[in-house]
Amino acid sequence: MSIFRRSKKTDKQMKTITNERELGPSEDDEAALSSSLSDTISILRSRIGLSSDFIIRELGDKIAISYIEGLVDQKQLSELIEALIAGHAQFSSFTHDPAEHLKSIIPIGGIHAANTVGLLLTAILSGEAVVVIDGLPGAITVSISGGIRRSVQEPSSQTVVRGPKEGFTEEISTNIALLRNKLRTPELRIVNRTIGRYTQTKVAVIYIEGLANPEVLDELFIRLDSIDTDSVLESGYIEEFIQDKTFSPFPTMINTERPDAIAGNLLEGQVAVMVDGTPFVLVLPVTFFKFFQSSEDYYQRYDITSFLRIIRLFSFFIALFLPSIYIAVTTFQQEMLPTTLLISLAAQREGTPLPALLEALLMEITFEVIREAGVRMPRVIGPAISIVGALVLGQAAVQAGLVSGAMVIVVSFTAIASFVMPNFNMASAVRLIRFGLMLLAGVFGLFGILAGAVPILVHVVSLSSFGVPYFTPFAPLRFSNLKDTVIRVPWRAMKTRPSSISVQNKVRQSTFNKRNKESEGE
Amino acid sequence: MGKFQLLIVVMMCMVLSGCWNQTELNEVSITSATGYDRANGKWEVTLQTIVPSAMAVGTNGGPGGSGSAVHVFSTKEKTIQQALNKSNLENSRMLYFAHNNVIVIGREAAEEGINEIIDLYLRTTESRESVYVLLTSTKASDVLKDLIPPESLPGVALAHILQKEGDMSGYLPPIKMYELAKKITSDARSAGIPEITVTGDGGKSLESLDVFKKTSSSEKLKLSRLGVFHGDRLIGWMNWQESFGISWMSDKIKMSSISFSCPGPKSNNNYSSFKIKSAKTKVTPIKKGNEFTMQLKVKAGGILTESSCLGDFSDPKYTREMEVEIEKQILNFINIGWKAVQRLQADLPGFAGYVHRKYPKDWNEMKETWEENELGEIKLDVHVKAMIQHPGFFSKVFNSEGK
Incomplete structure (x- = not known):
């Protein structure tokens, strides 16, 4: 029995989508290639x-090579062409698998x-470069992709004081390599999908076999x-398509650009969805309290971490309720x-023209x-906005008696x-609800605050992320999982994985x- | 109806009905103290309201306003509520009583009865029954006009004086509105309310901000006596010693200080003081024949804070002698208090309640005549146990050789 509920409505929607399939750009993609070079x-x-x-x-007149300039690596391309010219004579003579033959003469995988x-x-x-040989059916593709890409840099959106400084890049193969470096286990599985009719974006589902929940x-x-x-230009597209509930301000997936965070999540039995072209990788399923955890939490001492988590939860309530209270x-x-x-409040309100609600x-x-301007405007003008912001929001508004x-x-x-x-998604949700x-x-x-807060709580508790109730381990209450929520217990006490997410291999x-080692030796 | 339509209906309800009891902070007039006087069969209500702009902190720091932080005005009418309502004729803002710290009852009102005031406080939601109650032998309106340096809000200052006095000395224990209501409806039917008086030559110097410019004022607002109520009427006064004795009897002492003479011959004026850190009084009524004896077991612990006694404080025998002196002092206060109780025929220690609880049948027979007859005949059996927990940093009097 599946733990997932899908309404009839979504089934219907999917049917309409399949009917629209003909509208795509592909016409006769399935057609086989002829053996004529000029035809191809x-x-x-x-x-x-x-x-x-x-x-x-x-x-x-027998061989042609075709590629897109800028997507291929120039060095490998020239190696390929050299090998093709040198092996030109042999190509015309053999009849069996040309790909196998090419493999033996050029040092490219x-x-x-x-x-x-x-x-x-x-x-x-x-x-990739495509080699077409006259008289042979089909063509040979050679992966020599290269070109300009960003190097691995420190993630800009999720910084830590202590911890690895590397972040994902836009290149999916680099990202997978970063992850492989952290998880040297044969159980790490990477399953590819290609989504987006025009963009043909590579989407990789990454999980650890034996830890991730098969359901x-x-x-x-x-x-x-x-x-x-x-098109799929960013993991946000995928997130909106696959999330459990569309009409909710609360995110049911975490995105991160930190490989260590992904590795930690995979080890807890979560699944990562990596999209080519963006450093932001999705993690699912998640619970509400995951949004208050930073990867640094596990590198710092547990007592400091626990304190910081309480501070974060406190800030969450402040950000949500303070203006309304x-x-x-x-x-x-x-x-x-x-x-x-x-x-003292009454004294400050003397002479302010607006009611408190409007003022707030x-x-x-x-x-x-100001915040939005700070994000969108060119970096060069940065200091200007902070000056104006500080003056407008702060001193001047008070001195003018407006607020x-x-x-x-x-x-x-x-x-x-x-x-x-730590997670910007949750901060955005809070901003929205605050108003x-x-x-x-x-x-x-x-x-009124109570009348707003109770439905929000009801909504949060009713949410689920891929079958995992959003508010676990508090609702439903699971004592063993409380060790890594509001507080974090020392590593030696974290004997089991969160049971709400990982259903197998819990230890x-x-x-x-x-003295573990010594006693083994005895 | 879809979710969306429902949402719109809810939003419309909000907009249409909303804000009905909203009051901005600059539309309320916060009262810090209220006074009740009685004149010609009418209530005169005096309100001490806070002027927030005078409390505003300027950009250069320190109190920014130059005017008085409170504004006092009075209105007169047949009922209290109507008098308050009449204040709308002269006050620009809505009266707001939740932060009323203290009420002052004038002498005439106290003698005519305060049931109406208590009724008002218990009946309405906006006035709090946790407000402190004070009595004055003159008019409440005069007291409320006076400032208490260095505080800018006299009402708040009065509440602080009462609270601190109750916690630190216990001479004139403060009473709150609900306690007053409880006491005058209890078996004992009596309550004591501290009196506030303006000492000095009867000038009006406290009514002006000029008092803040002087280092000392000839006049002062000060707690002086305890007004004794029987039922809702004022029946007499007690001085602070009598009131202190009552505090000991009714277990009201939290912290206090007692001065006592040194053990041995009493020729010299050598005194020491004992700071009480904890005190407990246990009352047990005992019936012997037709006579009631109230057994009071008083325990007081504290430290020696000042001494001119020549003995050795590290000697347990000597400190025991000092403790006996302290016990005598406490017993003395209790006796003074008890005499006052018998003089006024007001059961301030609340002995009636103890008797009622332990001997309910006897109580039913004598509850009508309790104050007139039985209360006067009660014998007190007081056992005081004082303990000097430590004598301070040195064990002899300072410079004992030099004497």
């Missing part, structure tokens, strides 16, 4: 068109035979295979404040605008608190004893 060349010419970077080079137009096009467009894998492959879209308490439930605090909304929106000083403190603390969360809560607080006071390590 003309087919390629007609399909790829007169693009200036598409090159067909005829070596004599990745040589395959291609029989259909579709395979040939895919090979050319993904940076999750099956469901993931079903969902991935159901995607029929024209401020609005509610200052406009409805003034009796909740200590007298002196109330008086104004400041929050101003902050969001009260306390409101500036509330808004800035909220803003800073929302950046504490709703502020409106509720402005209308109903603390009662992580044997009981640690400083």
